[in-house]
Amino acid sequence: MLKGAALGFAGLALPLDRANASFWEAFFQKHFREMNDAEIKKVISRLEKEYAEKYKKAITIGNEKPLPGVLYGYGLDLSRCIGCRRCVYGCVEENNQSLDPQIHWITVLRFKKGEKWVDLENAEKYYNPETVPQEDYFYMPVQCQQCENPPCVRACPTQATWKDPDGIVVIDYNWCIGCRYCMAACPYGARRFNWAAPTRPSEKINPNTHYLGNRPRYKGVVEKCTFCIQRTRHDPGRYPACVEACPVGARKFGNLLDPDSEMRYLIKHKRVFRLKEDLNTNPKFYYFFAYGN
Amino acid sequence: MIQIVRNFFIALRQIAVGDKKYYAWVGFLSFLIILGASAYIGQLNRGLIITAMRDQVSWGFYISNFTFLVGVAAAAVLLVIPAYLYNFKPIKEIVLFGELLAISAISMCILFIMVDMGQPLRVWHILPVIGAMNFPASLLAWDVVVLNGYLAINSVIAFYVLYRLSIGKEYKMSVIGPLIILSIPWAVSIHTVTAFLYNGLPARPFWNASILAPRFLASAFCSGPAIMLILFQIIRKLSEVEIENKAIFKIAELIAYAMGINLFLLGAEVFKEFYSGSIHSDPIKYLYFGLHGHNNLVPWTWFASILNITAFFLFLFPKTRENFTTLNMACAFVITGVYIEKGMGLVIPGFIPDTLGEIYEYTPTMQEILITIGIWATGALLYTFLLKLAVPVYTGKLRFFSKAQMVTAGDIMSRRIITVSPDTSADEIAKLLVSRHLSKAAVIDQNNTFVGTVSEADIISLEVGQGADRKIADIMSAPAAPVKEDVKIQELGKILADRKVSSLFVVNKDNQPIGAVSGNDVLRALENIRQE
Numbered sequence: 053m054l055k056g057a058a059l060g061f062a063g064l065a066l067p068l069d070r071a072n073a074s075f076w077e078a079f080f081q082k083h084f085r086e087m088n089d090a091e092i093k094k095v096i097s098r099l100e101k102e103y104a105e106k107y108k109k110a111i112t113i114g115n116e117k118p119l120p121g122v123l124y125g126y127g128l129d130l131s132r133c134i135g136c137r138r139c140v141y142g143c144v145e146e147n148n149q150s151l152d153p154q155i156h157w158i159t160v161l162r163f164k165k166g167e168k169w170v171d172l173e174n175a176e177k178y179y180n181p182e183t184v185p186q187e188d189y190f191y192m193p194v195q196c197q198q199c200e201n202p203p204c205v206r207a208c209p210t211q212a213t214w215k216d217p218d219g220i221v222v223i224d225y226n227w228c229i230g231c232r233y234c235m236a237a238c239p240y241g242a243r244r245f246n247w248a249a250p251t252r253p254s255e256k257i258n259p260n261t262h263y264l265g266n267r268p269r270y271k272g273v274v275e276k277c278t279f280c281i282q283r284t285r286h287d288p289g290r291y292p293a294c295v296e297a298c299p300v301g302a303r304k305f306g307n308l309l310d311p312d313s314e315m316r317y318l319i320k321h322k323r324v325f326r327l328k329e330d331l332n333t334n335p336k337f338y339y340f341f342a343y344g345n
Numbered sequence: 346m347i348q349i350v351r352n353f354f355i356a357l358r359q360i361a362v363g364d365k366k367y368y369a370w371v372g373f374l375s376f377l378i379i380l381g382a383s384a385y386i387g388q389l390n391r392g393l394i395i396t397a398m399r400d401q402v403s404w405g406f407y408i409s410n411f412t413f414l415v416g417v418a419a420a421a422v423l424l425v426i427p428a429y430l431y432n433f434k435p436i437k438e439i440v441l442f443g444e445l446l447a448i449s450a451i452s453m454c455i456l457f458i459m460v461d462m463g464q465p466l467r468v469w470h471i472l473p474v475i476g477a478m479n480f481p482a483s484l485l486a487w488d489v490v491v492l493n494g495y496l497a498i499n500s501v502i503a504f505y506v507l508y509r510l511s512i513g514k515e516y517k518m519s520v521i522g523p524l525i526i527l528s529i530p531w532a533v534s535i536h537t538v539t540a541f542l543y544n545g546l547p548a549r550p551f552w553n554a555s556i557l558a559p560r561f562l563a564s565a566f567c568s569g570p571a572i573m574l575i576l577f578q579i580i581r582k583l584s585e586v587e588i589e590n591k592a593i594f595k596i597a598e599l600i601a602y603a604m605g606i607n608l609f610l611l612g613a614e615v616f617k618e619f620y621s622g623s624i625h626s627d628p629i630k631y632l633y634f635g636l637h638g639h640n641n642l643v644p645w646t647w648f649a650s651i652l653n654i655t656a657f658f659l660f661l662f663p664k665t666r667e668n669f670t671t672l673n674m675a676c677a678f679v680i681t682g683v684y685i686e687k688g689m690g691l692v693i694p695g696f697i698p699d700t701l702g703e704i705y706e707y708t709p710t711m712q713e714i715l716i717t718i719g720i721w722a723t724g725a726l727l728y729t730f731l732l733k734l735a736v737p738v739y740t741g742k743l744r745f746f747s748k749a750q751m752v753t754a755g756d757i758m759s760r761r762i763i764t765v766s767p768d769t770s771a772d773e774i775a776k777l778l779v780s781r782h783l784s785k786a787a788v789i790d791q792n793n794t795f796v797g798t799v800s801e802a803d804i805i806s807l808e809v810g811q812g813a814d815r816k817i818a819d820i821m822s823a824p825a826a827p828v829k830e831d832v833k834i835q836e837l838g839k840i841l842a843d844r845k846v847s848s849l850f851v852v853n854k855d856n857q858p859i860g861a862v863s864g865n866d867v868l869r870a871l872e873n874i875r876q877e
Contacts, residue, residue: 235403
């Protein structure tokens with residue numbers, strides 16, 4: 053009788069079309085950092101097969117490890133940003149965000165000039181003028197600040213999100229339970245939840261992905277900016293998509309451990325600041341002004 | 346062991362047996378559960394998009410209910426402290442029902458967490474060893490530990506006490522004493538950890554106040570006992586369980602103090618936020634006055650404040666707290682007030698404005714409300730079932746015997762008796778008999794030894810005849826020999842039949858009355874034995 057009840061329960065919880073080997077493999081998949089290379093390879097080939105079935109095209113999932121001697125840093129020149137949101141859409145295209153419900157990893161905020169300095173309480177997220185930039189406003193894009201002391205990582209009850217040695221805070225979408233405590237903990241509104249199953253037509257899928265980055269996500273898990281881990285974790289790597297998309301060169305990216313990098317130069321020579329310094333999160337995302345106005 | 350398991354299943358049968366009202370109640374709850382479950386299936390299929398939660402307000406009604414219920418569960422401790430440690434007799438008898446409430450409340454908490462999860466099948470990831478519990482860094486991991494620990498402690502205590510009672514024995518303090526001692530700091534810990542869950546997030550200035558944990562405890566010690574007061578009145582009305590008014594009024598008094606502290610702490614928080622007036626006070630402005638024209642929570646907040654203050658005065662004055670109309674009003678006010686204040690009133694403003702200054706107003710959707718009602722109904726059904734098991738054990742109607750030949754009067758007797766001294770007036774005894782629905786009282790001397798019996802009939806004949814101020818000594822039917830507790834059941838049956846009496850007092854070896862046994866008790870015991 054107990055066996056019958058158990059079977060009944062399993063039948064209730066698991067739709068029949070998913071009750072196959074792949075479902076159980078996914079169910080019992082181990083924590084990413086507890087798997088050895090062979091196990092990760094097996095998981096990745098299972099996922100590639102699943103994606104191929106779903107999107108009817110080949111999607112590769114990389115597992116590039118952090119490069120030694122690298123700590124990524126990001127710079128954003130507020131004096132240049134024109135609020136065009138090309139970074140937002142470049143990011144969506146590169147990182148396979150859901151179109152419906154719409155998910156953006158970058159939020160561009162608009163502030164009135166001549167009033168309070170970065171006054172988040174009066175920031176406007178949904179500005180929509182004919183043309184940008186507008187005379188009386190300045191703009192500030194916000195995305196994951198890749199904190200050195202990330203409150204989200206501390207909050208996660210299952211260690212589904214962690215900071216890799218190259219400073220990127222990543223999420224294992226197959227381990228996240230969707231409790232959203234990290235979202236409550238993040239001071240930068242950088243984390244996004246898949247409130248519904250993400251949708252993206254297969255022709256718009258970027259097939260070059262990373263396991264911890266832009267591979268297609270699931271309903272009920274959290275995601276966020278990874279500094280385009282699938283591009284940057286190569287040597288030579290590529291710039292994150294948002295850096296490439298920016299038409300005015302407001303976005304800088306580089307290795308904080310390299311004394312000759314552009315990032316090190318601007319931290320030394322420009323007036324830089326980081327968002328909500330008082331919280332001691334120690335972001336690796338620097339805002340600065342290349343020139344006045 | 347097999348015996349225990351079999352007895353457990355016999356006890357479970359209790360759940361299936363009841364009167365029409367019982368079936369109607371269970372049917373009603375099942376209906377609500379089915380509604381909630383079907384809404385939840387919708388949520389499983391379509392995702393949490395069917396709720397009103399979004400990235401800006403990423404926790405909502407579910408977590409609000411969770412927070413409130415952790416407080417209800419923690420409040421069981423309020424009864425445990427005086428009951429076990431200070432031996433305050435009237436409360437001691439009802440602690441069991443408080444602990445069963447804690448079990449139900451924690452079960453609801455766990456359900457609320459489950460329905461809030463985006464990937465509920467992955468819940469095992471949170472466990473230590475087989476999962477990857479982020480302990481001790483994550484406060485949510487702490488919450489998993491303390492809540493499940495609390496559920497285990499209360500279950501062990503409650504079921505051990507019930508088990509001992511069901512075999513006709515008193516529970517041994519040497520066995521559960523340490524657990525009871527442990528349960529007190531543990532109860533404080535479940536609510537402290539839940540407060541720290543919010544409190545520890547510098548990203549949310551509204552929650553990031555060190556006064557939060559004390560506030561949580563104070564408000565929990567209002568709402569939890571208030572729920573119990575109402576439940577106790579229902580229990581004593583629907584069953585033979587006796588809960589003295591004295592106990593109810595004592596708990597009401599404790600609520601008054603807790604509410605006083607709660608209002609003080611809240612006032613301290615409100616002062617700090619409004620007087621300092623930094624941008625970090627935007628959430629509390631939103632809560633009390635609205636922000637930039639957004640004011641969904643404002644009427645609720647003021648409604649809760651008025652309820653809490655009114656309830657405080659109703660509990661404070663002995664006149665109103667010892668009047669059942671005003672007492673029950675006060676209980677309802679406190680439950681509603683605290684439910685609003687530390688449910689939606691705590692969770693939502695943490696997200697408004699969000700970390701980048703956006704205001705997204707949250708109102709739960711119909712599906713969220715249905716799922717929430719479903720979980721409350723599940724908790725109510727669980728509590729109903731637990732009571733259905735516990736009440737007959739507690740009153741002595743459900744007893745198990747290991748060997749039929751060995752069953753004695755002490756095993757099957759009811760411990761509900763009235764003892765009076767010989768100089769009690771007939772009037773007083775009459776009142777006692779009426780209030781406790783008993784037909785006779787045992788008369789004892791200074792050494793608690795049995796000297797006689799005084800029955801309804803004795804008093805009636807007295808009232809009809811002469812003055813009611815006559816003393817017991819004059820009318821009691823001494824000696825009306827009681828039976829010893831070790832008298833075997835067969836012999837007991839014979840005594841009852843021979844003497845043609847319906848019930849007899851049972852005395853221990855020192856001749857002190859410890860219970861009463863009726864023909865009905867004997868019949869029920871014989872029937873139970875036959876079943877085995």
